[in-house]
Amino acid sequence: MLVVQKYGGSSVANPKRIKKVAQRVSEYYNAGHQVVVVVSAMGDTTDELLELMEEISPNPPAREVDMLLSTGEQVSIALLSMALYELGVPAVSLTGPQAGISTDEVYTKARITEIKPTKIQKALAAGKVVVVAGFQGVNNEGDITTLGRGGSDTTAVALAAALNADVCEIYTDVDGVYTADPRIVPEARKIKEISYEEMLELASLGAVVLQPRSVDFARNYKVEVHVRSSFNYNEGTVLKEEKDLEKKGVVTGVAHDKNVVKIGVFGVPDQPGVAYRLFSELAAHNINVDMIIQSAGKEEGQNDISFTIGKNDLPKTLEILEELTKKLAAKGYSYDDKVAKVSIVGAGMVTYPGVAAKMFEALYEENINIHMISTSEIKVSCIIDIEVVEKAVNAIHKKFELNN
């Protein structure tokens, strides 16, 4: 069997943990499997490098940021290979560029464009464990690029696809994907299997076990991903195609996200192109807009537009709106950062009517007011007051009997 395993920064935070990872890898190797290991930078390394950087330049060129940050994973791969040697396992480390991972030109958040795994395949054929630096690649210029936050997950999934691996194991500090955050819902249950689409929604909705981009990659290349803990041997959660799932639930899980601000722009003239001008201006400043609702305003010929953004983007958004509402001849704007988003996700939802109504019922029974609603084929999201979000998640979890 050919296995790709990915270990995050906390799993390789110090020499002791690196030895533990080597131990686990050696078990797979000794069982006769071919293993490719993808690792992140050790614990706080990236933050330490960023601190050094900030002492030198508040706004450094992105190419040099990638040159700097990519050293973190390079240290990890060398140390893990050494630890494997200590256990008698022949290993070879490869940087992203050496592993044949090509990306586009966008430094600090590059996208993988192609993988030529010749060097990896040669090393595997020679009976070696291959340890690859996550998070990095090389562009057409031969310059080092990095893939942005969570990039090591994407490296692992992309390598699994390129190598046609039997499975891609993502090791993290939790046991897998749960029906809700276990810190909030004690009876939350680990999900045994989940479809790519459901995982993608959950990841985007705040269940930060996997980065959305890596899930998207897995879906596009049909890579079976196993999310599990590096601290125990429990089975985790397997991501696969919906048609291959053993059993499809109506609702798979409840997610919540406190990093939400609701923005209202009111009294916007009811003319074509207004929404376009508003949201293209926000996009031009890299502000990620989530839910959008447009409704008729109080006065005839006017609309109200509401949308949500992440808290980081609030100052910039207010700056833009100050100008833009004048240009658009809107009456004004407001914001509310005391809100949160609660969502249900389930691949079966589309064929069962009344799922959304059941969620609203759960919220109504707890006397929770809904500010905004947004739906897709496999999810329903509501914006509610932040102080009742935990009550809401529990109520919904119970309503859909997700503990069974």
Added chain:
Amino acid sequence: MLVVQKYGGSSVANPKRIKKVAQRVSEYYNAGHQVVVVVSAMGDTTDELLELMEEISPNPPAREVDMLLSTGEQVSIALLSMALYELGVPAVSLTGPQAGISTDEVYTKARITEIKPTKIQKALAAGKVVVVAGFQGVNNEGDITTLGRGGSDTTAVALAAALNADVCEIYTDVDGVYTADPRIVPEARKIKEISYEEMLELASLGAVVLQPRSVDFARNYKVEVHVRSSFNYNEGTVLKEEKDLEKKGVVTGVAHDKNVVKIGVFGVPDQPGVAYRLFSELAAHNINVDMIIQSAGKEEGQNDISFTIGKNDLPKTLEILEELTKKLAAKGYSYDDKVAKVSIVGAGMVTYPGVAAKMFEALYEENINIHMISTSEIKVSCIIDIEVVEKAVNAIHKKFELNN
């Protein structure tokens, strides 16, 4: 003018010093010069990486050591490039492999085999300062190699040769090469110009301003090297061909080395091949032998062989001798680690008779006993007791009037 500048680890030990280096580089750039900068790892980085390594493996594979250590310089080049940007100087960082530096396969002490500076030349043509990681290259397999201790000096000189640079400036924490160690001889004088051969001898004899290999490289490719301090703007010492020196002294400098052990093997049968067997065995264990003297032993048909080694190699050498003296049917062996080596170096020496005698006279006048003598065309070395080495250096320095 095209200048290659090299800054060592102490010159880039922290963000503040990196900014200072950027300042100096920017002065050259703003004066209209093309600048290629070679940097070492920041201060203690290499030692910190080695510590991590030792926690994982006492004897790691050399390939992985190089993968690990090469990250140190990569951090430096990224940070220095950022610091240059801050000063408005367009800069681009290149790792050793990216800079086109090819080496042989010997990890941890690779030798540069070829430089293809296409990427550097392109960046220079685009008006950029190029910041290259010292100490590293890439072998035929595409693996990262490092050049061993002092490797960044060699990188700088080799790049200067490949680029046909006008000068190679080696920035260090001293003002240049002195006629003797100024900490021992207060009236020691900075040498304005020195030939490659003299510098090579001085470097090998304990004047650790430049690594011998980089001097050898400079000599072979006739690179004019300027050794100077990164903490001031004083002129340093220029290395050039002997024929280009303004003025050739008989004796250029006095060097001393306390890292010496004298070994005696006595009563060795006077047969062909004995010296060969002794020294090839030592070489096979990577023990660097310096001075060698063979003399007739007390009994007919027997010889005594004396030689010197570095202190690090003493335990291993004694281990080998224990076996080897039996095999060679020698009477025994002894060692003395309370000795030191004092040497005079001068390109003019070969044409002036009596230079060695004058050195012996200086030692005699101080009542210093000489244990061993070794001479070459441009140097004379004596092994003396370690407790009189400072007195010896001063006496010789005075005798040859090196302060003038």
